[in-house]
Amino acid sequence: MSDTETPAAPVPPRRVTPVEDQPFWDALDTANFVLARCACGTYYARSQACLRCGATASALTWTPVSGRGTVRTFVVFDKPYHPYFKERLPYVVAVVALEEGPEITTNVIDADVSAIEIGMPVRIIISARGEYKIHQASARV
Amino acid sequence: MPLHPPERNYVETLKEDRAAILLADELGFVEAFISEHVTDFAEDVRVARIHAMQSYAIAGLGVTPQGIIPGTSAEKLAWDAIELALNDAGIERSKVNGYIYQPGFGERTSGVAASRAALGANSTLQIDSSGASGIFTLITAIGLIEAGTAEYVMCVHATNARSQAVTVGAGGQDQNSIFGLFSPGAQSGMMARGYMHKYNTASADLAELAVALRYNAVPRSDAYMFNRPITVDDHQNSPFIVRPLHLFDYCLVTDGAIAFLVTTAERARDLQTTPVALLGFGTCHEVGQGYRRGANTVLGPADLDVEPARSQAFGSAGLGIEDIDVFQFYDAFTIIAALQIEAYGLCARGEAADWVRAGNFRWDSKHPCNTSGTLHSWGYVQGFTHLAEGIRQLRGEGGPTQVPDARTALVTNVGITAAGLAQSAVILSTA
DSSP states (O other), X not given: OGGGOOOOOOOOOOOOOOGGGHHHHHHHHTTOOEEEEOTTSOEESSOOOOTXXXXXXXXXXXXXXXXXXEEXXXXXXXXXXXXXXXXXXXXXXXXXXXXXXXXXXXXXXXSOGGXXXXXXXXXXXXXXXXXXEEEEXXXXX | OOSSOTTSOHHHHHHHHHHHHHHHHHTTOSOOOOOOOOOTTTSOTHHHHHHHHTTEEEEEXXXXXXXXXXXXXXHHXXXXXXXXXXXXXXXXXXXXXXXXXXXXXXSOOOSHHHHHTTOOOSEEXXXXXXXXXXXXXXXXXXXXXXXXXXXXXXXXXXXXXXXXXXXXXXXXXXXXGGGTOOSHHHHHHHHHHHHHHHHTOOHHHHHHHHHHHHHHHTTOTTSTTTTOOOOHHHHHHSOEEEETEEGGGBOOOOBEEEEEEEEEHHXXXXXXXXXXXXXXXXXXXXXXXXXXXTOSSOOOOSSOOOXXXXXXXXXXXXXXXXXXXXXXXXXXXXXXXXXXXXXXXXSOTTOHHHHHHTTOBSTTSSSBBSTTOHHHHTOOOHHHHHHHHHHHHHTTOOGGGOOTTOOEEEEEEEEEETTEEEEEEEEEXXX
């Protein structure tokens, strides 16, 4: 039987979700992209005390946002650092500046890696990676 | 009425005092009385602290061979470096009553080397701020002595990452892993991409740094890349690891260890080695490089901010960049070195490669930097690498790349940590 078995496909790295940011990931799991908005109007991509007004993190409200942003910087992986990504090379990891202010780390998809440029507009979409939901930046705006 | 309020420039207020006395003299007064009333608010209390810090010295150095050293352990390498430093200082082992170590990649050390070496350590501390740890151990050593818990502190970093075949950052499990973002090289690549975009620079510009780093190692038989020069073409033809960075934008991963002994300047004079004085420290941990902007990532923008590390170090030392004879910039990646050269003020933003092309950086140039080839070409003992070379230059032990009459050295460390970019700086001088 063993010669008919196919090797198990590599699974992606575990989705690490700090307990402080659970609402962000819970929202993703229900297809919502949210940011933490302070009472003073400043947005964050994680739970933290406000750098602008000094309010505690309890003053933050997780709020649905546009998902519109631009590529601030990016790298292209040509070598696998994890088995799951071996067959997905080359791929792009970028820092995307969202129009609400925060920057997030994500992939840029729906474009050839050679077409990615700093400053290009992107749109956050929610996609599946293995058993997890993640946010990715689509070049199709 | 306070004539010398703290916000006033003392040069101006002293001129006013002088004018007031002259006026009093013209008006016919025969005596003038000047009183001094100092408040904590008005006085720069840091002066006292700087004085305390400047009364310490590095009084021993131990550097093991660097390279591929199979059949050993990180703890054994640490022990070897301790023995070399004890021997260099000529100190009785039981007198060393403080031990600070940075655990590295590969096997992580745990302080056992201090007990095998039979040090008399009252405290064994671990410092881990990644590449910034070297100078942080030095600062912490002074803290232990200042607190009265130790007189002689051994600081050590050892790694056997090369024999352990560690790929730094591989298979990690952090928030970024699910996006396939791994390794400090990728974080540095983010910086490099931003730098190239903002200043219209290219990979071939960063190559200048790699070539100059190698140039400095070529004459050094203690360097891993001894006698192996490279060219810009070699850099450009080396494979991409994480675009835009090529293999030769990356530092080495090697096995080896470095230890140094910290004590008071007074005690250092009683030891056999040439002490190296400490003129000023600076640190910054720009938690905000990413997080201040709310990014769940650790990366610097195109313009690396080294404040307040730079101003603290130079302010304490009372020196300017023009007073430094030799520089040792942290060089985990070419971009990290380039950004620091600019941020510390040796050239304008975006012009590091031009500055190197203009004949700077090489050990035999007007501005000698990284005179052993450091992380790129000498060996990978993280921030200890730069401290060791700074110490050697000031002791006149730089061998074939010794800078003539080197009396002052700037040493910088940079750590890419989970909580942001950590930086530390120290200005060393001949005692």
